[in-house]
Amino acid sequence: MVNLREWLIPCTLFASLVQSWRLEPTNPFPPPTLRAGGAGLDAVFKGLEDRIQRAAWSESSPWITNITSFSVAVTSASESLWTTSHTAPSLGNYSDGPPSLMSDQSYFRIASISKVFTVLAVLLQEQAGKCNLRDPITRHIPELKDHVGIDTIDWDSITLETLASQLSGIPREYGQSDLTDPLTDRDYGFDSPSSIGLPPVDGSDVPPCGWNRAGYRPCTRKEIIDGFTKRLPLFQPNYKATYSNIAFVLLGFALENMTGLAYADLVQSTIFNPLGIKRATLTKPSDSEGIIPNTTKDWSADIGTYGPTGGIYTTTSDLALFARSILTNKLLDQATTNAWFHPRSYSSSWSFAYGMPWEIFRTGDILTDSDRVQTIVTKAGGLHGYSSQLLLILEYDLSLVIFAAGDGHAIAWLREEVLKSLVPRVEGISRSQISDRLSGLYSSNDANVNSSLVLEVQGSSGLVVISWISNGTDFLAHYAAMSNPKLRPGHVQLIPSHIRRGTNGQVWRAEFIQDELPFEGLVNMNLIVDVDSFTYASRSLEEFEFQLDEAGRAMRVNLPGFRISLDRQPRKEIAVAVGASSHRLMKPLGLIH
Numbered sequence: 001m002v003n004l005r006e007w008l009i010p011c012t013l014f015a016s017l018v019q020s021w022r023l024e025p026t027n028p029f030p031p032p033t034l035r036a037g038g039a040g041l042d043a044v045f046k047g048l049e050d051r052i053q054r055a056a057w058s059e060s061s062p063w064i065t066n067i068t069s070f071s072v073a074v075t076s077a078s079e080s081l082w083t084t085s086h087t088a089p090s091l092g093n094y095s096d097g098p099p100s101l102m103s104d105q106s107y108f109r110i111a112s113i114s115k116v117f118t119v120l121a122v123l124l125q126e127q128a129g130k131c132n133l134r135d136p137i138t139r140h141i142p143e144l145k146d147h148v149g150i151d152t153i154d155w156d157s158i159t160l161e162t163l164a165s166q167l168s169g170i171p172r173e174y175g176q177s178d179l180t181d182p183l184t185d186r187d188y189g190f191d192s193p194s195s196i197g198l199p200p201v202d203g204s205d206v207p208p209c210g211w212n213r214a215g216y217r218p219c220t221r222k223e224i225i226d227g228f229t230k231r232l233p234l235f236q237p238n239y240k241a242t243y244s245n246i247a248f249v250l251l252g253f254a255l256e257n258m259t260g261l262a263y264a265d266l267v268q269s270t271i272f273n274p275l276g277i278k279r280a281t282l283t284k285p286s287d288s289e290g291i292i293p294n295t296t297k298d299w300s301a302d303i304g305t306y307g308p309t310g311g312i313y314t315t316t317s318d319l320a321l322f323a324r325s326i327l328t329n330k331l332l333d334q335a336t337t338n339a340w341f342h343p344r345s346y347s348s349s350w351s352f353a354y355g356m357p358w359e360i361f362r363t364g365d366i367l368t369d370s371d372r373v374q375t376i377v378t379k380a381g382g383l384h385g386y387s388s389q390l391l392l393i394l395e396y397d398l399s400l401v402i403f404a405a406g407d408g409h410a411i412a413w414l415r416e417e418v419l420k421s422l423v424p425r426v427e428g429i430s431r432s433q434i435s436d437r438l439s440g441l442y443s444s445n446d447a448n449v450n451s452s453l454v455l456e457v458q459g460s461s462g463l464v465v466i467s468w469i470s471n472g473t474d475f476l477a478h479y480a481a482m483s484n485p486k487l488r489p490g491h492v493q494l495i496p497s498h499i500r501r502g503t504n505g506q507v508w509r510a511e512f513i514q515d516e517l518p519f520e521g522l523v524n525m526n527l528i529v530d531v532d533s534f535t536y537a538s539r540s541l542e543e544f545e546f547q548l549d550e551a552g553r554a555m556r557v558n559l560p561g562f563r564i565s566l567d568r569q570p571r572k573e574i575a576v577a578v579g580a581s582s583h584r585l586m587k588p589l590g591l592i593h
Contacts, residue, residue, distance in 0.1 A: 023517050024372040028462030029430040030496045030506075031397035033552075034076035044425045045074075045082040051417060056086040062413055066090050067294045068406030069102040072414055073316040074422065077327040077397035080320055088406055090294040092385075097288035104317040107279065107290035108403045109298060110388045111381030113319070114312040115248050115357040117267050119164045121255055123332055123340065124270050130258045133161035140254035147229035157237045160254065163247040164356040165344035169235035172244050174228040175210030175219045176306075218304025221253060241345040241354040245309040248357070252308030263308050275325045280314035282307045293406040297385025310381065316401045319390060323399035326392065341377050341394060366423045370460030374423075380411075387411045396426045431457050437553045438463060438546060442566035453557065453566055455494065465492040465510065470562055479541070483512030483533065490514040494544055495531065501545055505558075510542040536561045 034041070052072070055061045071085040087102040100106065125131050131140065136156050138144050144155040153170055162168045177184055179193050180201065190196050207227055209219035219227070224246070234242055252263045259266055264282040272280050284300055290313070292299050303311050314322075324330075329337050343353035343360050353360045361376045377392040387408030391400040400418055404410040435457040443452035454467040468476035476492060484490055492512050499507040509531045534541040541561035546554040556567045 023514070024370060024460060025462070025493065025495050025511065025513065026373055026375070027395050028372070028460070028493065028495060029395075029434050030498065031077065031395065032426060032430040032433050034078075034081060034396070034398070034426065034429065036079060036081050040425060040429070041081060044421055048082075048418060048421055049084055052084055052414065053086065055413065055417075061410075063404075063407040063409035065407075068404055068410050069291050069293065070402070070404040070410050070414065071102055071104055071106065071108070071316040072403075072418065073104055073320040073401040074418065075320040075324055075399045075401075077324055079324075080317070083316065083320075085316075087291070088293065092292035092294045092297060092299070094287040094292060096286050099292065100288055102291050102405075104320075105279065105315050107281075107285040107313045107315060108388065108405065109381075109383050109386040110312050110314055110319065110403070111310045111383045111386060112245075112357075113379050113381040113388055113390050114308065114310050116379050116390065117271055117312060117322075118248050118251050118255070118263075118308040119340075119356055120326075120331065121267055121270060122160055122164060122251060123336060125255065125258050127332065127336065131160060131254075133164075134159050137163060137250060137254060140257050141225075141250060143225055144229065147225070151232060152229065153231070153233045154237065159237075160251065161344075161356065162237050163244075163251055166241045166243055166247065166354050166357065167238050167345055168244060168247050169233050169237050169239060169242065170244050170247060171228070171231045171234055172242070172246065174224050174231070174246055175207040175216070176245070178207055178210070180206045181210065181216075218302055218306065221305055224249060224305060225253075241347065245306065248309035249305055252305070255308070267312075271322075271331070275322060275330060277314070277318045277321060279318050280312060280322075282311045282313070285313055291405045293385045295385050295406055297405075298383040299385065301383070310383065316403055319401045320399060323390060323392060323401065327394075327397050327399065341392075366419060367427055367460060368424065370427075372460050376419075382408060389415060391415070393423065396423075396430065398422075398426060427460075431459070434463055437548070440554075440571055441569040442554075442557050443569055444564065445567055449564070451562070451564055451566065453559075458491075461491065461493060461513070463494040463508070465494065468492070479510070479534070480512055484514065488514045489516065504548045506546045506548055508544045508546065509540075510544060534561075539563075 056065060056068075056070075058065065065088070067088050067090050069086060069088040069091070071083065073083045074081045083104040085102045085104060085106070091099050122131065122133070126133060137158050137160060138155050140160070147153075148155055158168045158170070179185060179188075179198065182192075185192060194200075207219070208216075209223050210216045228246055255261075255266055256263055261269070267282075271277070284302075287299075290299065326332075326337065332340070340356060341358065341360075343355055345354045347353060351362050353362075355377065357379060359378045359380060361378060362373050363376070364371050364373050366374055374393070374395060377394060379390050381388040385405060387404045387410075389400075389402045389411055391402075393399070400415070400422075402411055402414050402418075404414070439455045439457050441452065441454050444450075450469060450472040452467065452469045453465070455463050456466050458464045465476060468474075468479065480490065480492060481487070483492075490513055492510055494508040494510055497507045497509055501507060511531050532540055532542060539561040541559075543560050545558040545560065547556050547558065549555050554568050556565050558565045
């Protein structure tokens with residue numbers, strides 16, 4: 001008898017190896033210009049408002065609606081685009097005045113989103129020359145050297161960067177989530193350690209402190225260092241990412257040593273004040289200024305030394321302002337900001353990676369007409385009664401802030417609803433703006449020079465080269481053949497470099513993109529990374545420098561490798577210019593067969 005399992009496995013593997021797939025360049029457009037009330041965004045936000053408010057009162061929503069308040073904000077790099085809020089009919093107890101309605105000005109515990117502020121504070125100190133990300137933590141917390149032993153944590157091998165990237169390999173907590181604590185036991189649904197079979201323990205091993213432990217107080221710096229350093233490592237440094245709150249407590253201690261300032265004063269003076277953030281604090285605001293859910297909550301919990309890992313209170317409005325500052329490099333230089341968004345390690349999921357301290361998702365499921373991978377840089381936070389998420393969609397210079405007080409399941413629904421409605425519309429705006437600003441015919445005004453270029457935005461493929469004539473020669477065909485010796489179907493596309501030349505020069509790069517890429521075995525090396533293949537007398541043939549007017553529309557394009565500048569012509573001239581190449585326009589995404 002044929003073993004069907006043994007027969008199917010190699011057949012399935014073979015099928016996966018011979019099929020083809022499409023690889024689209026990421027970020028094919030520069031971020032669009034987005035304005036509140038403009039370019040059809042109002043219709044998107046009106047639809048979102050209607051659906052969200054209906055869900056807020058519906059018993060069929062995937063969260064407990066009668067106790068859940070929330071606030072959502074969407075911002076571009078330049079301005080707030082939209083906010084909406086909802087106040088639950090049932091709220092908690094307010095001790096210093098009546099509750100106020102949830103709004104974008106309501107204080108909220110953002111929990112672990114505080115880690116983003118801590119990492120930014122470290123990057124600012126590095127920028128000021130007071131530290132280096134590769135410094136061992138012992139350089140800034142010398143007392144850790146007193147706790148190095150044969151089996152203990154190797155503190156000298158743990159850097160500021162590994163702590164910020166969740167790659168330190170150290171345990172998660174000290175004084176928190178310990179099962180000797182009755183509050184922790186109650187959270188997990190049992191009465192005592194003995195009720196789940198745990199043995200009695202020596203009292204000397206029980207943490208003497210912990211901000212959410214029954215009858216305890218926040219740990220001091222000395223208690224954390226003396227107690228936590230007795231813990232054994234989970235992994236070797238830089239081996240595997242594992243979430244650690246103590247890592248950011250230690251970064252807070254290091255920052256205090258570098259600057260001589262308490263952590264709260266440091267973020268106030270180096271981040272909140274320079275950015276104009278007025279409603280952010282590590283001290284509990286008055287109850288009437290915040291939102292207190294009618295459930296278990298940590299609104300009033302004094303977390304003490306845990307401040308750098310989860311202690312900030314702020315509003316959706318000010319967190320959106322903070323996001324705009326990141327997108328526009330208000331405090332960091334551009335190169336540092338770029339590096340900040342890159343992954344530091346991978347998770348067990350294809351689509352998720354860890355950053356510093358970002359949680360980075362990649363998906364190809366948002367745009368219905370494209371296989372293009374999009375990256376969303378996020379940070380989530382959670383304390384009892386409070387859930388929050390900050391999302392940055394760098395491709396569009398767009399940010400989303402979501403707070404929920406009550407049932408945190410509201411966060412996922414709100415996030416998905418906003419993303420699936422907003423992103424396709426913003427993608428459409430990107431395509432439309434680049435079509436208006438850059439597409440069309442470019443040619444020499446010298447009648448004796450037969451050189452021209454025709455560009456057209458074609459869906460998710462971005463700015464496609466339709467015709468490229470150099471000195472009477474069809475250079476497009478030659479470039480495609482040189483780039484694609486196997487003559488597979490494809491197109492030539494321009495990709496923004498995010499490099500500016502002078503006051504109004506914008507640089508793009510040409511690249512040949514195969515329409516379908518065959519699998520090359522289990523290790524597939526089909527990658528879009530080679531964007532400088534051809535030079536001519538030390539100048540790139542793939543560089544396109546657009547000169548823009550005050551409205552951001554191209555006036556001309558400089559081609560350094562060809563030693564020529566081509567002027568943008570009225571659109572009515574395109575058909576005449578490409579008449580000899582019109583056969584290429586019939587199937588612009590399959591220029592070479």
